Amino acid sequence: MDELFFKIDQLTHRYVDGTTALKNLSLSIKKGKKIALLGNNGAGKSTLFQHLNGILQPTTGSILFKGEQVRYNRKFLMTLRKQVGIVFQDPDSQLFSGNVRQDISFGPMNLDWSQEKVHKQVEWAMEQTEVTALQDRPIHFLSLGQKKRVAIAGVLAMNPEVFILDEPSAGLDAYYSKQIMHILRDIHQGDKTIILSTHDVHFAYEWADEIIVMSDGEILYHGDPVTVFYNEALLNQAHLEKPWVFETAQQLLEKQLLRDEGPMPRSKEELFQLLK
Amino acid sequence: MLLIDKYAYFNRLKHIHPVEKMTFALFLLLFALTVKDTIVSLITFAVMSAFIILGAKIPLRYYIKLLLLPGFFLLSGILTIVISFASIKTTTPHVLWSVEFGYWKLFITENNIKIATKLILVVLSSISCLYFLTLTTPVNAILQVLRKLKVPQLLIEIIEITYRFIFVFLETALHIYQAQNSRLGYMTMKKWLHSLGLLISSLFINVFKRAKELTIAMDSRGYTEDIMYIDDNYQYSAVNWIIITIIIASIVAVYLLFGGTL
Numbered sequence: 001m002d003e004l005f006f007k008i009d010q011l012t013h014r015y016v017d018g019t020t021a022l023k024n025l026s027l028s029i030k031k032g033k034k035i036a037l038l039g040n041n042g043a044g045k046s047t048l049f050q051h052l053n054g055i056l057q058p059t060t061g062s063i064l065f066k067g068e069q070v071r072y073n074r075k076f077l078m079t080l081r082k083q084v085g086i087v088f089q090d091p092d093s094q095l096f097s098g099n100v101r102q103d104i105s106f107g108p109m110n111l112d113w114s115q116e117k118v119h120k121q122v123e124w125a126m127e128q129t130e131v132t133a134l135q136d137r138p139i140h141f142l143s144l145g146q147k148k149r150v151a152i153a154g155v156l157a158m159n160p161e162v163f164i165l166d167e168p169s170a171g172l173d174a175y176y177s178k179q180i181m182h183i184l185r186d187i188h189q190g191d192k193t194i195i196l197s198t199h200d201v202h203f204a205y206e207w208a209d210e211i212i213v214m215s216d217g218e219i220l221y222h223g224d225p226v227t228v229f230y231n232e233a234l235l236n237q238a239h240l241e242k243p244w245v246f247e248t249a250q251q252l253l254e255k256q257l258l259r260d261e262g263p264m265p266r267s268k269e270e271l272f273q274l275l276k
Numbered sequence: 277m278l279l280i281d282k283y284a285y286f287n288r289l290k291h292i293h294p295v296e297k298m299t300f301a302l303f304l305l306l307f308a309l310t311v312k313d314t315i316v317s318l319i320t321f322a323v324m325s326a327f328i329i330l331g332a333k334i335p336l337r338y339y340i341k342l343l344l345l346p347g348f349f350l351l352s353g354i355l356t357i358v359i360s361f362a363s364i365k366t367t368t369p370h371v372l373w374s375v376e377f378g379y380w381k382l383f384i385t386e387n388n389i390k391i392a393t394k395l396i397l398v399v400l401s402s403i404s405c406l407y408f409l410t411l412t413t414p415v416n417a418i419l420q421v422l423r424k425l426k427v428p429q430l431l432i433e434i435i436e437i438t439y440r441f442i443f444v445f446l447e448t449a450l451h452i453y454q455a456q457n458s459r460l461g462y463m464t465m466k467k468w469l470h471s472l473g474l475l476i477s478s479l480f481i482n483v484f485k486r487a488k489e490l491t492i493a494m495d496s497r498g499y500t501e502d503i504m505y506i507d508d509n510y511q512y513s514a515v516n517w518i519i520i521t522i523i524i525a526s527i528v529a530v531y532l533l534f535g536g537t538l
Contacts, residue, residue: 050492053496055492055495055496074500077495078498078500081495081496081497081498082498085496085497086496088489088492088493090489092444092486093486093489093490093492093493094489094490094493095440096436096437096440096490096494097416097436097440097503097505098414098415098416098417098419098436098439098440099414099416099508101505101506101508102416102505102506102508103505105504105505105506106494106497106499106503106504106505107497107498109504109505109506110497110498110499110500110504111498115506118506119506122506136285136508137285138281138285138414138416139440139443140281140440140443140444140447141282141285154497155497158497158498
């Protein structure tokens, strides 16, 4: 039986200005999954993420974390946030310290770890995100891509069980997007749960165990990463494209240029292997 | 970005322990200000400038530019000290230069020149001490020392976040300005004023947005009461301490030798 991390029931969120960002949303997130959240701009992805970290409180509905009702007192939020780390979309709103190493150590220091453990975690996180060479730089000397990696390192160093990333690859070049994919693969092997929002369907298709499609505050789809791309109406509604691997495979299958065996190819390599 | 800030991170003395640099700069500063002695000020200025230019390798041109910054205030202060005026009937000793018009005369006395020279030297020596500190020591290194000295955490956090936000706002303001300028927002005086107003108001909105986002981000990383970090690693060096002691002792000795009293 898969352990349930989050169970969201009938969650509605209305901002003070009256816009409803989430409408009666129900969702279960299992332990150890790689989940990609797709959706057009303004679909409510960031709002949903902020709920998972206890930053926002539901207008109606409930959120259970490991079977326990999320409470918004200091103590509960502290335990929640130790286990759920969130990397925000705009690194400038997350980074504030004098230099890179200090900023990365901010989270771990709040966890009351020993000095050695903090040092070890910070070193490790810097290596993973390739920012070790930048460690003495002040934040305002960094480029957007570098800031983004430092922001990820800051959460990585806290070693949370659930990793939430709001558009981690936005603003990064191909090399560093790939780098982040590798980091995500590595941390996932340590039995972590990863939830990320992205506009990159190609990446989501290749990487995710589950895909969630959101539009206008509602979940349109939650399931395996292949089925969703057969559903043209849904793709249109959520402004999604088909991943090129998927689309190419579809075309080749139609023209009988691809061996029709097993599941749809999910990556470039899998596709090339199936070519006749 | 701000050049003065950039040098603080990329100078040749950045690896020196901040406590050493702060002791050195602050001692010389306080000594020069307390004794207000011409020779002490001259030596302090020379020593600090040497450390800044030769030690930290800050370009001479940039350093001179920085020294000229307080020049305006200095000049306006000096003029009023140097030039005196009185009625022509007053006798004034040791006049170097005077001009009379009507019942009044403007004049400069030897004594005034002395006071003014002393003032200029004291000002130059003190700002050279402060420039030494700002040009060689990053803000976060100074804050690290202040933390060790048990300065109230609240004050340090305010300085720290203010420092970070200076750059966030400079950047935001620059982006808004560029966006406006590229759409011809600053072509005429009227448009210029209008665009500037828009820039300032959107910067204000940005302040609140940023502050809110930062609070959220800090909370989600487990912020409770104090901002804590692992400290940057600086090594104390015996050689540095010896150099600092020798310089300080020499200056004090010179002062005493030339008739000063402590």
